[in-house]
Amino acid sequence: MIDKLNAPQREAVTLAAQHALVLAGAGSGKTRVLTTRMAWLIQTGQVSPQGLLAVTFTNKAAREMLARVAALMPLDPRGLWIGTFHGLCNRMLRAHHRDAGLPQAFQILDTSDQLAAIKRLLKANAVDDEKYPPRDVQRFINGAKEDGQRPRDVEAFDSFRRRMIEIYTLYEAQCQREGVVDFPELLLRAYELLSRNEPIRSHYQRRFRHVLVDEFQDTNTLQYKWLTLLAGGGAIMFAVGDDDQSIYAFRGANVGNMADFERDYAHGTVIRLEQNYRSFGHILDAANALISHNDGRLGKNLWTEQGEGEQIRVVEQPTDLLEARWLVDEVRGLISDGRDRSQIAVLYRSNAQSRVIEHGLFSAGVAYKVYGGLRFFERQEVKHALAYLRLMANANDDTSFMRVVNFPPRGIGARTLEQLGDQAKAFDTSLSAAVARVAGKGGSNLAQFALMIQRLAHETRELPLPEMVEHVIAQSGLIEHYQQDREGADRIENLNELVSAAAAFASEANVSGLPAGVVIVPDAQTTTLDTTPAESDFAESLTRSAGSGVDESGTYVADSNVDLSAAQLPDSGLRGASVGLAEGPFTAFEGGFGGLSPLTAFLSHASLEAGDNQAQAGQDAVQLMTVHAAKGLEFDAVFITGLEEGLFPHENSILEQAGLEEERRLMYVAITRARERLYFSLAQSRMLHGQTRYAMRSRFLSEVPDAHLKWLTPKQGFVDSEPRWKSSIDSGGATYGRQGAAAHAAVAPRSVTTGVTVGAQQFRIGQGVRHGRFGEGTIIGLSGSGLDAQAQIQFREVGAKTLALGVAKLEITQS
DNA sequence: TCCAGGCCCGTTTTT
DNA sequence: CGGGCCTGGA
Numbered sequence: 046m047i048d049k050l051n052a053p054q055r056e057a058v059t060l061a062a063q064h065a066l067v068l069a070g071a072g073s074g075k076t077r078v079l080t081t082r083m084a085w086l087i088q089t090g091q092v093s094p095q096g097l098l099a100v101t102f103t104n105k106a107a108r109e110m111l112a113r114v115a116a117l118m119p120l121d122p123r124g125l126w127i128g129t130f131h132g133l134c135n136r137m138l139r140a141h142h143r144d145a146g147l148p149q150a151f152q153i154l155d156t157s158d159q160l161a162a163i164k165r166l167l168k169a170n171a172v173d174d175e176k177y178p179p180r181d182v183q184r185f186i187n188g189a190k191e192d193g194q195r196p197r198d199v200e201a202f203d204s205f206r207r208r209m210i211e212i213y214t215l216y217e218a219q220c221q222r223e224g225v226v227d228f229p230e231l232l233l234r235a236y237e238l239l240s241r242n243e244p245i246r247s248h249y250q251r252r253f254r255h256v257l258v259d260e261f262q263d264t265n266t267l268q269y270k271w272l273t274l275l276a277g278g279g280a281i282m283f284a285v286g287d288d289d290q291s292i293y294a295f296r297g298a299n300v301g302n303m304a305d306f307e308r309d310y311a312h313g314t315v316i317r318l319e320q321n322y323r324s325f326g327h328i329l330d331a332a333n334a335l336i337s338h339n340d341g342r343l344g345k346n347l348w349t350e351q352g353e354g355e356q357i358r359v360v361e362q363p364t365d366l367l368e369a370r371w372l373v374d375e376v377r378g379l380i381s382d383g384r385d386r387s388q389i390a391v392l393y394r395s396n397a398q399s400r401v402i403e404h405g406l407f408s409a410g411v412a413y414k415v416y417g418g419l420r421f422f423e424r425q426e427v428k429h430a431l432a433y434l435r436l437m438a439n440a441n442d443d444t445s446f447m448r449v450v451n452f453p454p455r456g457i458g459a460r461t462l463e464q465l466g467d468q469a470k471a472f473d474t475s476l477s478a479a480v481a482r483v484a485g486k487g488g489s490n491l492a493q494f495a496l497m498i499q500r501l502a503h504e505t506r507e508l509p510l511p512e513m514v515e516h517v518i519a520q521s522g523l524i525e526h527y528q529q530d531r532e533g534a535d536r537i538e539n540l541n542e543l544v545s546a547a548a549a550f551a552s553e554a555n556v557s558g559l560p561a562g563v564v565i566v567p568d569a570q571t572t573t574l575d576t577t578p579a580e581s582d583f584a585e586s587l588t589r590s591a592g593s594g595v596d597e598s599g600t601y602v603a604d605s606n607v608d609l610s611a612a613q614l615p616d617s618g619l620r621g622a623s624v625g626l627a628e629g630p631f632t633a634f635e636g637g638f639g640g641l642s643p644l645t646a647f648l649s650h651a652s653l654e655a656g657d658n659q660a661q662a663g664q665d666a667v668q669l670m671t672v673h674a675a676k677g678l679e680f681d682a683v684f685i686t687g688l689e690e691g692l693f694p695h696e697n698s699i700l701e702q703a704g705l706e707e708e709r710r711l712m713y714v715a716i717t718r719a720r721e722r723l724y725f726s727l728a729q730s731r732m733l734h735g736q737t738r739y740a741m742r743s744r745f746l747s748e749v750p751d752a753h754l755k756w757l758t759p760k761q762g763f764v765d766s767e768p769r770w771k772s773s774i775d776s777g778g779a780t781y782g783r784q785g786a787a788a789h790a791a792v793a794p795r796s797v798t799t800g801v802t803v804g805a806q807q808f809r810i811g812q813g814v815r816h817g818r819f820g821e822g823t824i825i826g827l828s829g830s831g832l833d834a835q836a837q838i839q840f841r842e843v844g845a846k847t848l849a850l851g852v853a854k855l856e857i858t859q860s
Numbered sequence: 861t862c863c864a865g866g867c868c869c870g871t872t873t874t875t
Numbered sequence: 876c877g878g879g880c881c882t883g884g885a
Contacts, residue, residue: 103874131875155875228875263874296873395871400877417873454861653875673872695871711872734870735876 046081046088046117050074057283057316058082062091064282064310066261066303070347071290071332071717072323072679079257079285080110084117086255094120096254098275099127102263104654106677107132110259126253130268131228132653134235138226139641139649141245145238147226150438150645152445153652154220154227157423159183162227162444166219169470172212176205185209186216190229191297193236193267223441223475229267236271250278261286261306265297269305282310288343289336292673292711294703303343321347321717323679325354328723331753332716338748339706347717356755357723359746365398365687365731369405372684372726376411376667379682379722386412388681390668392715394693397733398686399669406667416670421656426527426536427543431651433521434514437502438644441475450476450494453526457494461487497521510643511548518544550647672715683719685712688727689740691826691837700844712745725754738828739800741810801827801834803850806857808836813859819843821858 047055054074057067058081069075083099086092101107107128114120114127126133135153142149154162163179163186166172189199196214201207220226226234239246256276258264261284264272276282284306291300307315321329329347336342362368372391379389391402391413399415406413421427429452432445440446451457461483469479480488480495501520505513518524518540527533527540641649668680672693687693693712698704716723725746730739746754800809808814812824822840829835834850848855 129875135875153875156873231875293873295871397870397877451861456861458861655875671872692871697871707872732876 046084050078050081051320053316053318053320054078054081057318058085060283060314060316062281063314064312065284065314065316066307066311067283067285067316067318068343068345069285069287069318070321070345071287071714072321073318073347074322075285075287075318076106076109076113076259078318079259079283080113080117082283083110083114083255083257087120088118092254095124095126096252097126097257098133098253098255098280099125099257099259100133100272101127101129101259104129104132106259129653130271131231134231134271135649135653137235137238137249138231141238141242144242144245145234146221147234148224148439149641150224152223152225152435152439152442153231153649154225154444155423155652155655156183156228157428158225158444159227161447162219162223162225163216165443165447165466166212166216169466170212170215172208177208177212182209182212182216186213187227187229188297189213190227190233191265191267193233193270195233219443222473223443224439225442225444232267232271236267236274239271239274246274247278249275250280253278253280255283256280257283257285259285262288262291262300262303263293263298264302266299266302269299269302273309282306284311287345289339289345289710290676290714292676292707292714294707307343315343317345319345319347321349323720324349324717325351325721327353327356327753328716328719331357331723331749332713334750334753335709335716335745335748336713339709340702355722357725357749357753359754359756359758359760360724360726361742361756361758362726362728363730365401365728368686368726368728369401372402372686373405373409373411375684375724376406377409380411384681386665386667389684390670390675390678390680390682390718391684391686392670392672392675392718393686394672394695394711395687396671398692401732402669402686406669412664412666413669414666416668416674421539421542421546422651423655424536424539426523426539429523430514430518430521430540430543431648433498433501433517433523434644435648436477436498437505437517438642438648440477440498443469443476446476449521450491453522455494455522456490457487461485461491465491510551510647511544513644514547514647515544546651547647550650551643554643554646672711675718676714679718679720681720682722682724683715684724684726685715686726687731688725688743688746689731690743691738691740692731693743694745696826696837696845709745709748733828736828737830738826739810740826801830801836801850803834806850806855808834808850808855808857809860812857814838815856815858816840816848817854819846822846 047058050058051074054077057065057078060082067075067078069078079099083097086097087094099110101110111122111125111127115122126136128136138145138147138151139149142151160179160183163182164174167174167177167179167182189196196210196217199206199210199213201210220230239249253275256272258272263286272282284303286303288300288303291298294300307313324332326349329349333346360368360371362371376389376391380386393399393402396417403413403415422431429449432448435442435445436449447462450462464483464487465476465479468474468482469476472479472482477495477498480491483491497520501517504520505516508516523540524537527536530536672685685693690696690699694705694708698708727742727746730737732738800807802808808824808827810824810827813821814824815821816838819838819840820842822838824836825839825845826837827834828837835847836850836853836855837845837847839845
């Protein structure tokens with residue numbers, strides 16, 4: 046198992062009882078180290094599978110981790126705590142729902158549900174949504190929660206924030222009344238549960254002997270606190286991450302956690318995985334050189350035993366359209382050279398850039414796949430169907446109520462709903478509880494709706510999950526509604542797909558991951574149960590112990606109906622429901638859903654795993670995605686497009702050092718996706734927001750040493766001619782090159798302006814200018830023309846500004 | 861209740 | 876330019 050590892054990998058895997066921080070560079074075998082360590086700890090008898098806690102950010106990563114550990118050794122997945130932060134917290138909250146102050150069937154609000162809930166709240170409380178836009182409120186609330194703050198913990202500097210805090214308070218009350226929990230709340234509740242409830246805390250602290258964290262650089266403040274609490278009983282922490290790949294600060298990730306972790310736990314036990322098994326030398330050295338421009342890194346230099354490989358091919362085109370055309374030709378060349386389409390990735394900084402590229406690929410008939418966009422459980426029709434199901438499980442869920450009360454239309458108008466809302470507010474009840482208080486025609490329609498939900502719940506009580514879902518979809522009127530709609534066929538298709546998803550979920554939950562049999566528990570010993578408050582759910586769960594125990598040899602034999610994890614808890618003695626809950630592929634335990642109704646289990650699954658993020662599951666296709674989406678993936682050939690100042694690095698990020706450094710890390714991530722071949726491309730002008738914008742080359746191009754670059758277009762740039770580029774495909778390149786040039790001659794503009802004339806002045810990118818107030822600067826971007834013309838100027842003293850050229854008085858100091 | 865047309869806005873995204 | 880959202884009129 047460990048003999049195939051390199052020295053630092055082996056060191057990390059076999060590290061004895063001490064905390065460690067593993068700095069794992071791109072392509073250095075991070076997942077391998079993590080999974081091998083888990084298997085090694087178990088096999089050498091240092092921990093039982095139940096004593097492990099392994100946390101990731103995405104379901105995909107959790108699945109992969111489980112699959113890879115299971116490939117290394119026989120393992121029953123059911124008692125394992127491998128999952129996402131949110132999944133594991135959900136599991137904990139379900140098991141201890143009473144201690145956490147929640148109904149067992151609490152519903153999980155996804156981001157859009159949460160926004161809808163906030164809008165409803167603002168309306169009900171007559172909050173000025175000009176001054177307090179729902180999105181800002183959402184950001185405020187989630188930001189606070191991610192820092193571990195309840196309303197009373199948030200500082201109120203001014204009246205604006207005071208009001209925000211009031212709204213936060215109201216929002217909490219609303220969620221509590223409705224029995225719903227948003228994403229950050231899952232974490233905060235779980236954290237508070239542990240910190241306030243000593244028996245529960247010490248149970249988990251005793252249970253988890255090893256805590257392993259993936260992508261540690263992406264953790265936020267609350268996640269770090271949660272981990273610290275869980276590991277508080279002397280567990281050994283093993284954090285794997287790469288500060289150079291931290292690209293999620295904008296959503297709360299705190300890279301500083303890595304340095305804190307080193308100080309708080311690792312004390313110098315920092316292991317660096319620097320040998321890269323993915324890319325050739327030029328690519329790796331380019332990445333190293335680029336990232337060295339960042340300050341405050343923990344420090345790391347990737348190397349490879351593979352050769353130098355090819356230089357990075359660089360192409361500059363006059364327009365985004367031509368950039369796309371060039372790209373399409375190059376992609377076709379790669380394909381005709383025998384490369385798999387799926388091994389070719391086109392990366393861009395922002396989604397808007399995909400449009401031109403898609404268009405180009407489409408016209409050329411090249412199969413492609415775009416990642417990003419709506420996922421299965423986020424589709425409108427699927428959410429509608431889920432809302433019916435959620436109401437059946439929890440009638441107080443007002444968000445779901447509002448979503449479907451009049452969908453499909455059943456004569457319940459805004460007026461009626463307003464009355465209903467007033468009644469609910471006056472009596473402090475849920476909307477569905479207030480139905481009886483609304484009279485009139487609208488009232489009777491409402492009553493019918495409420496009755497239908499009750500009827501559905503009653504009718505489907507005994508049905509297996511997939512049939513329940515099928516029944517609800519049919520009876521809700523959704524199918525009929527979409528049949529009327531000319532574009533409804535896809536939606537009906539998706540509703541049927543939801544039934545299949547329910548079937549898959551149910552069968553996964555009922556099938557054990559491995560045949561019943563032997564699980565090795567080397568350090569098996571059962572401790573007595575004590576110190577548990579008799580009245581809590583926790584105590585209840587303890588009494589629900591599974592049938593048999595562990596024999597003298599530490600081996601447990603069970604039939605497939607018994608939850609192995611519940612039967613053998615060597616280090617804690619806890620048995621029962623609190624260990625069996627999970628989402629995703631490891632939902633199976635106790636032959637079902639761990640005390641949750643199948644419906645509730647399915648609904649949390651739907652909220653926590655929104656489904657695949659890829660548009661069309663197609664055959665072999667070229668992969669299009671943002672750089673963010675590419676993290677963790679690798680391809681033989683990679684195109685990094687749109688390398689222009691203002692785009693990559695993005696203009697919203699260049700003003701601050703931290704922002705710029707994150708952009709640079711993003712570029713680092715992009716470069717390190719490539720195995721063999723890498724392209725950089727840029728366009729001198731680009732259609733953006735309906736305007737043509739001109740931009741300079743990205744600074745990242747000049748941060749990569751020339752030795753690694755091979756310009757296919759003149760490095761000096763074009764002046765007045767159409768582009769000419771050399772084919773990079775040596776074999777058969779002639780055809781491709783000629784075709785390319787011929788095809789483009791027709792569309793290439795006769796001359797390319799990178800300048801704008803306003804009055805008597807001609808402005809160009811790169812020019813030096815002086816402004817009365819801001820001082821000396823350089824033009825870094827131009828957009829628009831005539832009176833609308835604007836310039837982005839990097840001023841020496843005051844940073845970047847965007848000025849209207851028709852208004853601002855600028856003196857040209859240097860052309 | 862529904863639809864059309866006007867208006868605003870425009871990085872990155874997982875759970 | 877294009878998409879999402881809201882409003883106002885039928």
